[in-house]
Amino acid sequence: MIKTTPRILSGFMELLPSRQVAFNRIKEIIKTTYESFGYSPLDTPAMELSEVLLAKAGGETEKQIYRFTKGDTDISMRFDLTVPLARFVSMHQGELTFPFKRYQIGKVYRGERAQKGRYREFYQCDIDVIGSETLDISYDAEVLAIIYRVFSRLGLSRFKIKLNNRRILKGFFASLKLEDKVTEVLRIIDKLDKIGIDNVKAELQKLSVAEDAVDKILLFVSQKGENDEQLSFLRSLGIDDENFNFGVEELEKVLDLTSFYGVPKENVSISLNIARGLDYYTGTVYETELTDIPEAGSVCSGGRYDDLTGFYSDKKMPGVGVSIGLTRLFSQLLDKGMIKPCACVNAVVAVLPVSESEKESVLSFAELLRRNKINAVSFTEDKKFKAKMNYANKIGVPFAAIIGESEAKSNSVVIKNMQSGEQNTLSVAEAVDFLGAENKELLSESPLCEIAG
Amino acid sequence: MIKTTPRILSGFMELLPSRQVAFNRIKEIIKTTYESFGYSPLDTPAMELSEVLLAKAGGETEKQIYRFTKGDTDISMRFDLTVPLARFVSMHQGELTFPFKRYQIGKVYRGERAQKGRYREFYQCDIDVIGSETLDISYDAEVLAIIYRVFSRLGLSRFKIKLNNRRILKGFFASLKLEDKVTEVLRIIDKLDKIGIDNVKAELQKLSVAEDAVDKILLFVSQKGENDEQLSFLRSLGIDDENFNFGVEELEKVLDLTSFYGVPKENVSISLNIARGLDYYTGTVYETELTDIPEAGSVCSGGRYDDLTGFYSDKKMPGVGVSIGLTRLFSQLLDKGMIKPCACVNAVVAVLPVSESEKESVLSFAELLRRNKINAVSFTEDKKFKAKMNYANKIGVPFAAIIGESEAKSNSVVIKNMQSGEQNTLSVAEAVDFLGAENKELLSESPLCEIAG
Numbered sequence: 001m002i003k004t005t006p007r008i009l010s011g012f013m014e015l016l017p018s019r020q021v022a023f024n025r026i027k028e029i030i031k032t033t034y035e036s037f038g039y040s041p042l043d044t045p046a047m048e049l050s051e052v053l054l055a056k057a058g059g060e061t062e063k064q065i066y067r068f069t070k071g072d073t074d075i076s077m078r079f080d081l082t083v084p085l086a087r088f089v090s091m092h093q094g095e096l097t098f099p100f101k102r103y104q105i106g107k108v109y110r111g112e113r114a115q116k117g118r119y120r121e122f123y124q125c126d127i128d129v130i131g132s133e134t135l136d137i138s139y140d141a142e143v144l145a146i147i148y149r150v151f152s153r154l155g156l157s158r159f160k161i162k163l164n165n166r167r168i169l170k171g172f173f174a175s176l177k178l179e180d181k182v183t184e185v186l187r188i189i190d191k192l193d194k195i196g197i198d199n200v201k202a203e204l205q206k207l208s209v210a211e212d213a214v215d216k217i218l219l220f221v222s223q224k225g226e227n228d229e230q231l232s233f234l235r236s237l238g239i240d241d242e243n244f245n246f247g248v249e250e251l252e253k254v255l256d257l258t259s260f261y262g263v264p265k266e267n268v269s270i271s272l273n274i275a276r277g278l279d280y281y282t283g284t285v286y287e288t289e290l291t292d293i294p295e296a297g298s299v300c301s302g303g304r305y306d307d308l309t310g311f312y313s314d315k316k317m318p319g320v321g322v323s324i325g326l327t328r329l330f331s332q333l334l335d336k337g338m339i340k341p342c343a344c345v346n347a348v349v350a351v352l353p354v355s356e357s358e359k360e361s362v363l364s365f366a367e368l369l370r371r372n373k374i375n376a377v378s379f380t381e382d383k384k385f386k387a388k389m390n391y392a393n394k395i396g397v398p399f400a401a402i403i404g405e406s407e408a409k410s411n412s413v414v415i416k417n418m419q420s421g422e423q424n425t426l427s428v429a430e431a432v433d434f435l436g437a438e439n440k441e442l443l444s445e446s447p448l449c450e451i452a453g
Numbered sequence: 454m455i456k457t458t459p460r461i462l463s464g465f466m467e468l469l470p471s472r473q474v475a476f477n478r479i480k481e482i483i484k485t486t487y488e489s490f491g492y493s494p495l496d497t498p499a500m501e502l503s504e505v506l507l508a509k510a511g512g513e514t515e516k517q518i519y520r521f522t523k524g525d526t527d528i529s530m531r532f533d534l535t536v537p538l539a540r541f542v543s544m545h546q547g548e549l550t551f552p553f554k555r556y557q558i559g560k561v562y563r564g565e566r567a568q569k570g571r572y573r574e575f576y577q578c579d580i581d582v583i584g585s586e587t588l589d590i591s592y593d594a595e596v597l598a599i600i601y602r603v604f605s606r607l608g609l610s611r612f613k614i615k616l617n618n619r620r621i622l623k624g625f626f627a628s629l630k631l632e633d634k635v636t637e638v639l640r641i642i643d644k645l646d647k648i649g650i651d652n653v654k655a656e657l658q659k660l661s662v663a664e665d666a667v668d669k670i671l672l673f674v675s676q677k678g679e680n681d682e683q684l685s686f687l688r689s690l691g692i693d694d695e696n697f698n699f700g701v702e703e704l705e706k707v708l709d710l711t712s713f714y715g716v717p718k719e720n721v722s723i724s725l726n727i728a729r730g731l732d733y734y735t736g737t738v739y740e741t742e743l744t745d746i747p748e749a750g751s752v753c754s755g756g757r758y759d760d761l762t763g764f765y766s767d768k769k770m771p772g773v774g775v776s777i778g779l780t781r782l783f784s785q786l787l788d789k790g791m792i793k794p795c796a797c798v799n800a801v802v803a804v805l806p807v808s809e810s811e812k813e814s815v816l817s818f819a820e821l822l823r824r825n826k827i828n829a830v831s832f833t834e835d836k837k838f839k840a841k842m843n844y845a846n847k848i849g850v851p852f853a854a855i856i857g858e859s860e861a862k863s864n865s866v867v868i869k870n871m872q873s874g875e876q877n878t879l880s881v882a883e884a885v886d887f888l889g890a891e892n893k894e895l896l897s898e899s900p901l902c903e904i905a906g
Contacts, residue, residue, distance in 0.1 A: 004508035006543040006765040009500055009528065014541070016548055017493035017555070024494050036823045038800035038830020038850075040470035041477050045574050046499065046560060047462055047519075055457035066500075066528075068521030070564050075462065075519075088467070090459040095469055097797065097847040099834060102470070107499060111523050121498050131834070138812060138833040145820075260816035262824075312459040344550065347491035359591060363713035367598075370489045371715070377491020380591040381552060381584070394550040397491075 011120035017344035025447040030125045034103035042104045044084040050074040055311040064110040077109035081126040090312035098132035128321025135318045140254045140284040145261030155446025158291035162271035165251045171244025176213045186275045221273035230270035282306040292451040296332045300324045343396035347375035348439040350392035354404035361408040374439045464573035470797035478900040487556035495557040497537040503527040508764040517563040530562035534579040543765035551585035581774025588771045593737040598714030608899025611744035615724035618704045624697020629666045639728045674726035683723035735759040745904040749785045753777045796849035800828035801892040803845035807857035814861040827892045
């Protein structure tokens, strides 16, 4: 028979088991953190009617869409989780309770030009709270607290959540009489980290922004300091603009409220140079930088928007939320050596018979472990004992439980530490206790390690 | 602005929050059960190269595929998780440890004719163990044990795992000199539950099976009784065929070994009429019937196959596994009223301030709960107190924690049982203990209930 060469589409991520275990642990931590704040799960289809999905899209986004027809139906793969959220909330307004808190973790599709670290299928982990007509500013603090909690629970401490408010930017530009160029100016400033100060200057001048305005803008967006200093700086500008003052007030409120969520000051930093996207965000904006991977840019971004559902509904629905692009983040953590080596399975022990006669004892002991909530893998191929140890070693479990003739008779088991090689004979009950404790420790361990700073 | 009517593709399932919570709990129980046996997670792309994915497919399957081109690439959405597994194992033979135990839970796509209970996007929950050249029969018992454990952990006891062995069928038909018609005869027998005995008879006669052979076949596949009786019946046939005898021996071994996995006898039943698919399975075959939903047919099926990777690789890789079609199963459970009403969130409590002055106390208390691993949702919209209680009521959490002026001063909280209306003032520490216990109970509850039998 002619064989087909097995391969996958380029630009798609597929992981071998030990990496998949690490990936899933990260995904699980994000999920359980989102749930701990009482957000509802949502799971929209990966395909949508093109007419509905692309009501708002255009330009670059539209070119990247995986779009096709099946029968008479024009179908597109979702390219983010925000448009499906807007569609869902508009469809089910009457059936949802507001503020509607939802998270969604799922794959999205973008046919981008293939390049390292960019994927055409990738996980987004989104969390948003949507109000009906209004939404209290305290939710902006909650979303920031969620970002903080996710990255701490991933075992990281060296990260900064950058915070700004679009109203401040809007008011500031109005004070420079640049209100008709806000969108273009923000787009240029958004690229500051990427293209550097000189290129930003040049681009602003191309927009015919006056030289002294350019200087003021650059002074503004390069402003650094403690949050208190940043707030003082903003007030010292003496800008008398409604948006500006309202934005500064909101920024201060969000910072104040995060302390009740237990967010340490050192992980949050007012950054006047972040703008996020263009016409979508209207208030608070967030970016998250991992100190160990500055080149990754923001690994968790989002903000406050006034009108989620404008393309589908007349009702005003403001919201605030963030998104983590997990697939890309994982690949960056991998590159930096920040993913700890994991076993190929979520189990603490492999249970092995010395010979065929102990097979049944092995099955019974493994079952006893599972009843005690200890994940256990048993090996019952009729192979030489060396092959069995080799199996335990290769799948990377921390312990092997070995049952030979004498253990089977005496209701005991040899527990071998696969790393140190140390081994001890324990009664079955002792072994359950010992492995139970080890199992608990294994499960509470973060899959990440930081680079010594 | 002209609004686009928000809607989804027909034949796609999308759930409102409380149902999504129930769906996810079921998915989580399947996942953690699969992991408890030490199977590795796998997460293949939802899209594959058509040439690779469809190496084997043909006929009906191919017509249902979502297939399209993007640029020059011919792409198909996966229609099951078995072909991607075969592709993955063939690609990574050298990097995997055998027997390779893997599970995968993911969405698959089939453009079937729309009909009730059939979905074009649905979750499959697959678990398989793949050997390199050989695979011990004990893994057939393990897979059966996994089926048993999944449905028990879902809170069900009224289900039967039906067991047969394709070698027995093969040998039996050989004894009737029907070896050249095995595939066709099996295909007809596979429809026994669907089309009834008379139609099976008619179809067999159309195949020119002799009348006495038809009678023998029908006697054989209608045989009922305890497992011991079924084994005696098989031996009583006195068929001298290598396949037949080997099959009977395997069937007996699988049954014996399941007892070490703690599977009760009453949940397993030898059923000589089940055949599963056509040329794919070669040994053990399983089907699972829920006593409360016989019309659902088999909700978890699979079996042993000799050669997973034949289309991609020369190496022989036998395996055994099963699959649960979760989306369809969920819809059937829903129709039968077997899904318990769930809250819209995975949280035991909503924390509410009486007025704006207690907002910060509410945020702090909710944060304290989360630190104690109690999921909590806080409501901080500036609304009348009645609207806050209404929110707690509508999202369906079992408890509300209410903080007014006096509670904030005395570091206490009013805990209200949302169902009974009973409320008590507790110190913050007492409230954490109380809600912690309730949270534990909530999380260990099965999302399903059986119909009184």
